[in-house]
Amino acid sequence: MKMEHIEESIFNYIKSDSPYALLIDGDWGTGKTHYISNTIIPKIEKKGVIRPIKISMYGYDNLKDIKKSVENEILGNNELLEKAITTAQELDSDFAKGAGNAANFLKSRFNSKKLIESVGKIILIVDDLERISTEIELNDALGMIHSEFMEKLGLKVIFITNSKEIKNIDFKKIKEKVIDKTLQFKPTIEFSLDEILKTNSNSFFMENKDWIYKMISKFNESLNLRTFQTIFSNFNYLDNVITKKLALEDKDIVNKIRKSLFLNIMVLTKEAKEHKELNVYFDSSIAKTLFFDSRYISSANDLKLEDLLGNKDTKENKDSESSRFKNQINEVYHNKEKEFDNHIFYFNGVDDYILHGFYDEKLFEKSFEKWHALFFPIEDLGNIKYISNFKGMKDTELKDRQVEIFNKIKNGDYSFQDLLEVYSYYIIFNENDLFLIEETFEEVEAIIVDKLLIKYQKASREDISRFSLYKDQYRGEEWINNLDVKFSKQEKSRLKEEYSKILDEVFSGNYKEKNSKRGNEIIFELLSENTYLDDYILCVDGNSEKLRYFLSGETFTKENISKKSVDKILEKLNRANRPESLGKINNYNIDNLEKEIKKWSSE
Template structure:
């Protein structure tokens, strides 16, 4: 920043008839720097015209202004607070230049008193040559005001009135083709704003959070970590301020809610960096427009993932790098979470994306799930895994590292780790040049046996096959794929068992509360409306239910099936085709037994037609 300050100092202390432009990306901190640093420096510099006086900086946002008169009004209103001293008046020159803007104001008599008159000492006048006008948001003018008019106005200020003008802009966002030609008329120096993020961080946290001493201390202690994490993706100070402001609520609420005896207190050095990292990750994506409270594409599916380039490189599950699956969300995730565990915290996500107020109890529950806390204690297996995780592992010496790695393997063979950790176990065991001299085939076999042994206690993980991707360039590719495949098979069995239980509940629902069943099956926001729940239904029982129901219920069932299988039905529903074909057979048989007239025949014919159409559409689509 010294170079920028020196240029501004030279500009203000020498005669000039041009403006200075400070350009840089949106949110990089240009406005913040001017208001909090540069303005104070300017106030200490004697004016070029009169060394007895010092410059008075004002900042004007051009955002949305549509006429020169509106700009003049904004300049006048910015100067007005300087004129509280009744002996200070506007010089005739400045008053004349701003008169059009002032006339736009109501209560002209009040403002008219501040213009110079014969009774005022000229030494007390404020003239243009002692004012530094900073025009902000240069690229955000209203479409009604042309760039030609604005530059013409600024040119009159710097040439006719000898005013010092500083322009803050993002030149990359200025559209008019003739801008650079016009710029040459008024801009003498154009300075690229390169933010000193470290100094800006110190300034903004003291400015924003001095009233929260505990949080301020946390930010100061974790400054390096926060800056390094944030700057992997962005240097936008507005976004950083947004994230830190929201995290202050998270930090304070969590601290107030958690009891002093809670086991989580012992793990705060691990927990807090993980929480601020997730807040940074979520805040960045939210401000990029990639996620929202409802739009959670992929971000919550990958719940606990180790982002390690040893076994993760966004390759397909068989190691082939087919089509690129990475979108912006995944790219940001790779930057923020490379060589680290990604943990999704719904309570933080919902709060940061504006969906709910922050729920500290929800966060405490999520942390205890992540750390495998039971009865206010962390299971020994996960306590060991935590010690071996990045970056905590670097605290260990070689002897301790070997000791804990052996413990981890013993727990793995007993089935004490979940499916999600299977590749982590292998990678942690062989990293750092395999210090235990493990046989890779035996290691693979032991991990798989442990998975099978612990299968009864595992929960189904919806995105496991996606999360356990294997890098085709890994030296342990074959072993990792074998472990992955074993975990996926176990997970699929867990999924089938879970579906069967869930689908059985849905089947019982239509018998106990048909209206609730109908509502859920018809609501696209309810998962069962998009799942193949009918594949496990007992066809005979469902048909008998239809047979015994009144006409209104029959008609609702017909409409439900019609909506369920549109012209292009989801391939997810393909397993339901056997149910539909068997039901169709029974419906056709019943229709043939009815008389040629009446509501009953109409309903059964409709029922039959909808089922035929559904079967045809599923076959054609798949």
């Protein structure tokens, strides 16, 4: 049944002399109640011929309460008055009981008169038939309404339900006694959108109605009204936040960022509402840690360039913690509709508001800067943000950007993290025949790696953490494995140089106590590989006590200590292998040193 005929059918029923009820049947979330409450009831009231009253079957445990509730709606009875009369009748006082009985008698006479006057002048709308209590037989409830209100008072009755959710009874057989016609409520997305917008005063919706309809229709075969009411509600709040902050911006910029925000909210709200099992990834450490400057990618998920290309369907990716989440987002929304791709941007903090109702407004300023740089960029061919949007470029533009970025690499203009990002992009370009500059990829790769090794010497904790994330993301790929090996070798060389100086200070007596540092396990390799034991321990004027004291003050990670090195040290310190020229005190001190080192053996 077409939606435009629903209203006509309802008013035809109201005008008719049918002794039966009308049924509106539709799935949950399609907007049945919203449509009746916000479209049909106001129109009935405006006509003024018949008065609509509405109740829900949800929450009642017996027929008496349902009947009383309907009567109160018809009569407009005051619930406080009802309670006062009942209380007075129950009090242990002749006067109170008498007053209560008198009031009840007068009320009953008045109500009887009003009930008689209501005949044929009221339409009763009964919602949520499928949610009726298990304490009440649906057959009895329909029978009571038919007998007490349709037959005795001549009320018209409209039932609203989702018949698919009425279990364990033959509803079709039951309804034949009371219900004549059934209207199937299956609204189109356009119809439902119009219904929502009727009660929403945000100018953005009316000014961009066709655009919103296009975006919603592209990603939804049907529309769950509750989901989209939530989308519009979330948008209203966040839109109010950003438009205040953008009061001085150009109108075109404001409208474009509002479109970006709407799509961001549409995607994340829909996924949160309809795929609750994925909600954990909104708050995952991966989602919060990674931030990519792309109009396709941001802090709300961990999509990467290769995900957009769709060529990384490895077992590792399928099995990773976030694969379900990123695949859901990527496969459903991205690269399906140009207008979507040209506007989507995931603003930092929006996911927190959608899930928890909290938005840190300070986050918007940073997001706005990134958004503005993407959609209204100052021309800078070397800005690595823009190569992620290569699909919208011509070959010549992508080549120019790759060349300019390479020039900046050679000049040392990029940070450690920027170089990692460029390297990952160039790997993907090379794998997909999109590496367009004249130098060979191997030549460019060698220069990038050299620059990364230089930057790694002074890498911050944040740099190290970012590299760890890249290792997780590209696990098993040759380029990241090779880079990890080179970093490890360089780090080992640096640590050996640093701790060689420390050991020299220890044995010379010039060492000043410091906190343990990352990588101090290299000490055991230095002691086993160099001549420290011969020069400073296994000699007449040995300094074994200084070394023991130093080692006892250090904190080591046992898993990072070379077993081979420790075994070699212990073998050399063994009494059987010591020079005979050592005195008793020297041997005693070396025994204590041996005990200290044995703490870190694998035994």
